[in-house]
Amino acid sequence: MSGSAAQAAAVAVARAWRRGWAPAVPAGRVAVLRAVLYPFVVLDVLLLTDDPVPHGDVPVQLYRPLALRRLLHLPAPSPGYVRVLLVVLLLSAVVAACGRLPRLAGAVCAAAYLDWLSNAYSYTKVDHDHVALVVALLVLPTVGAVRVRPGSGRGTPARVPSEAAGWAVRCVQVAVVCTYFLAACAKVRFGGWDWADGAVLTWAFSRRGTALTGAVAAVPLLLVALQWLVLVAEFLSPLVLRLRGRALAAAVLFWLAFHLGTFVMLRIHFLPTVVCLLAFAPLERLVRVRSARAGSGGGALAVEPAAGGGR
Amino acid sequence: MHTPGEPAVAPAAPRRLGAAALLWRGAAALVFLLLLTAGTLRGSDDGWPFAPMSQYAFAVDLDEEVRSPYVQGTGTDGALRRVPLTAGGVGVERAEVEGQLARFVRDPALLEALAAAHARRHPARVRFAQLELRERVSDLSGGRVVRVRDDLLASWTVPDPRHPLGCCGGSAP
Numbered sequence: 454m455s456g457s458a459a460q461a462a463a464v465a466v467a468r469a470w471r472r473g474w475a476p477a478v479p480a481g482r483v484a485v486l487r488a489v490l491y492p493f494v495v496l497d498v499l500l501l502t503d504d505p506v507p508h509g510d511v512p513v514q515l516y517r518p519l520a521l522r523r524l525l526h527l528p529a530p531s532p533g534y535v536r537v538l539l540v541v542l543l544l545s546a547v548v549a550a551c552g553r554l555p556r557l558a559g560a561v562c563a564a565a566y567l568d569w570l571s572n573a574y575s576y577t578k579v580d581h582d583h584v585a586l587v588v589a590l591l592v593l594p595t596v597g598a599v600r601v602r603p604g605s606g607r608g609t610p611a612r613v614p615s616e617a618a619g620w621a622v623r624c625v626q627v628a629v630v631c632t633y634f635l636a637a638c639a640k641v642r643f644g645g646w647d648w649a650d651g652a653v654l655t656w657a658f659s660r661r662g663t664a665l666t667g668a669v670a671a672v673p674l675l676l677v678a679l680q681w682l683v684l685v686a687e688f689l690s691p692l693v694l695r696l697r698g699r700a701l702a703a704a705v706l707f708w709l710a711f712h713l714g715t716f717v718m719l720r721i722h723f724l725p726t727v728v729c730l731l732a733f734a735p736l737e738r739l740v741r742v743r744s745a746r747a748g749s750g751g752g753a754l755a756v757e758p759a760a761g762g763g764r
Numbered sequence: 765m766h767t768p769g770e771p772a773v774a775p776a777a778p779r780r781l782g783a784a785a786l787l788w789r790g791a792a793a794l795v796f797l798l799l800l801t802a803g804t805l806r807g808s809d810d811g812w813p814f815a816p817m818s819q820y821a822f823a824v825d826l827d828e829e830v831r832s833p834y835v836q837g838t839g840t841d842g843a844l845r846r847v848p849l850t851a852g853g854v855g856v857e858r859a860e861v862e863g864q865l866a867r868f869v870r871d872p873a874l875l876e877a878l879a880a881a882h883a884r885r886h887p888a889r890v891r892f893a894q895l896e897l898r899e900r901v902s903d904l905s906g907g908r909v910v911r912v913r914d915d916l917l918a919s920w921t922v923p924d925p926r927h928p929l930g931c932c933g934g935s936a937p
Contacts, residue, residue, distance in 0.1 A: 474790055477778035504851035510884040511855035512877040512929055517864065520810045571812065576856050577863025579809040581817045584800070595789070614778035620789045627797065635804040636817040642805065643816070644823035652824040652907045659830050659902050659909055673826070673907035721819075 471616070478619035481611030481737035484552060484599040486622070487559075490589050491550035493728050494562065498542055498569060501724065502583070505572040509535035518575045521567070530572050538572075541565050552599065559594030566590055581632065585729035588628035592621040601740055611740040625732035630690050632726050633708070637687035649680040657719055666718050686711065693733070705733050826907040832900045833862050833917070835878060837892035840925050847878055847895065854881040861897075868897050868918050875920040879928035887932055893925035 498505075508516075509532040516529045528534060545562035548554055570583055596617050598608030609615050640648045654676040658666040669675060686707070693704045708730060715721045781789070803814030824830070835847040849858040856878070861868070868874050875895040883891050897918040903911040922928050 470790055471781075471786060474793060475781055475786060477780070480779075504855070504857065507851040507855040507885065509855075511881045512931075514874055514877045515856060515860070515864065515881075519812050521812065574809070574812050576860040577809075578857065578859040579812050579815055581815070581819050584813055584817075587813055588796070609779060610776070613776040616779065616781040617785070620781070620793075624793055624796075627793070628800075631797070631800050632817060635800065636819065636821070638801075638804050639816045639818040639821040643818055643821040648821070648823050652826045652828075652904060653820050653822065655826075655904060655907045655909075656824040656830045657820065659832075670908075676907065 474623055475616040475620040476623065477614035477616050478622050479612055479737035479740075480596070480599040480609040480615045480618045481601065481740035482622055482732075482735070483593065483596045483615075483618045484601050484611055485736035485739050486589065486625070486732060487552060487555065487593055487599075488550060489731060490586065490593070490728060491546045491562065493586075493725070494546045494566060494590070495543055495550075497586075497725060498539065498566075501722075502570065502573050504576075505530060505569050506535045506539060508572055508576060509533075511576065516575055517577050519571050519579075521571050522575055527568060527571070530575075535572065538565060538568055542569055549593075552601065555596065555598050556594045559590070563587075563590040563594065581636070582723045583725045584632055585625060585628040586725040589621075589625045589729055589732070592624045596621050611737065622732050625729050626694060629726060629729050629732065630693055633687045633690035637684055637690075640684060640687075649684045650677055651680070652676070654680060663718060663720065669718065683711070701733060705730050825904075827905055830902040830904060830909075832902070833858065833865060833897065834900065835861065835875070835895055835897050837879070837895040839890040840893050841890050843890070845890075845892075847882065847892065849878075853885070854878045855885060856881070865897075865917070872897075872918040872920040875918065876922050876928050879922050879925075880931040883928055883932045891925050891928065892922060894921045895919065 508530045511530070513529045518527070518529070521527075542562065542565040545558045545565060548558035549562050567587065570587065574580065596609075596615070598606075599611055599618075600606065600608040601611045609618070644651065644653070652673075655670060655673065658670045693701065696704055709727065712723045712727050715723065799814040803811050804816045804818075807814055807816055809815045809818075835849060836844060837847045838844050848854060849856065849861055851857055861878075864874075875897060879892040879895060882889070896916060899915045899917055901913040901915055902909045903913070924930075
């Protein structure tokens with residue numbers, strides 16, 4: 454291959470890479486994601502993943518630190534440590550949710566959340582519903598400030614397409630898809646290709662069934678059909694990254710219905726992944742664009758948050 | 765849907781990333797993706813966040829058994845109670861006891877840690893003097909539960925029930 458051909462190929466690859474990983478997305482989508490995900494972190498640590506504080510009371514004999522905690526030399530949870538961590542986590546999440554200090558508060562929140570979750574998982578029970586949210590917290594600070602109001606200082610205006618915002622959004626989308634696709638891979642790795650023909654749902658229902666599960670469990674064939682549906686949908690999930698418009702909306706609705714189903718049947722909510730599905734939605738439309746009434750000559754435009762959206 | 769909706773105004777020029785900014789972002793995304801994939805294909809829970817996405821990933825035979833562990837204990841008042849395997853009860857949940865079931869079986873003295881955690885979280889409640897780790901076993905046939913049994917896995921008598929693992933001082937109930 455001649456030098457110039459190789460050069461052209463390299464340029465083409467770089468372009469495709471840029472299109473795939475850093476599409477220009479209105480910065481407003483990141484502003485809305487921050488306004489949803491950081492408050493969700495508050496909700497999560499207070500209500501959903503709330504065992505790190507009780508873990509502070511558990512004797513170290515039962516503490517089995519993850520590689521991440523051993524690598525970073527994080528100490529074993531104690532009553533004081535977990536309470537300080539909780540305060541740092543809540544404060545940083547609230548500041549970041551308000552769109553203030555997006556890089557600093559966002560970075561502190563991401564680090565504190567990793568400490569929090571690795572604490573939650575260091576007693577031999579590891580959940581897999583937080584990976585997309587962890588990725589979101591890691592990438593959101595890289596976007597920097599987004600301006601959602603006219604005349605409120607620095608930052609990328611919400612309506613301006615930004616590749617930095619696009620990279621962050623894309624990372625969250627890919628992390629959500631990984632959660633599904635890799636779950637299918639894990640089923641084949643640990644359960645074999647006949648996982649879907651097995652009795653995993655019967656197993657789950659007999660351990661944490663609800664009223665509805667009794668009726669469903671009476672039909673083992675239906676359970677096997679559901680297991681196949683899950684496996685096939687998870688393997689096909691990477692297609693979501695290529696969809697647009699109605700097809701994308703339909704795919705996202707399918708996953709929402711799936712999570713609602715597992716919640717109704719098994720009380721497994723997977724909310725940390727569910728909120729990250731928002732990265733697929735045109736959230737920037739919540740930040741309404743309008744002409745500035747005054748003070749912005751030359752046809753410049755200002756934006757303000759729509760009711761309920763924005764900051 | 766990473767293209768914006770049709771704006772009501774003339775589109776602004778996109779803010780592009782420089783070569784270096786794009787390069788480190790691309791490299792970071794790629795490394796994370798590789799670690800995540802390797803975690804599921806080869807790794808274990810220990811590597812979280814690069815751990816296998818293995819919830820409900822194991823095979824359950826339609827004719828095998830489903831095991832569900834629980835712990836019960838005799839209090840210093842002589843009454844038999846369920847030890848609450850919840851974050852609120854003893855700081856660890858049932859799944860976290862289940863995850864180290866083999867350790868409890870090998871070393872039943874670990875059960876005293878549950879008594880200590882319970883005493884720390886509920887100083888006013890009756891303490892446990894003797895604990896038993898048991899399993900409720902449901903036998904499946906053709907995917908249906910046909911029989912339920914109960915197995916004893918480990919038991920431990922706390923040497924000083926008022927101060928499990930020397931915990932909590934004071935005048936315990």
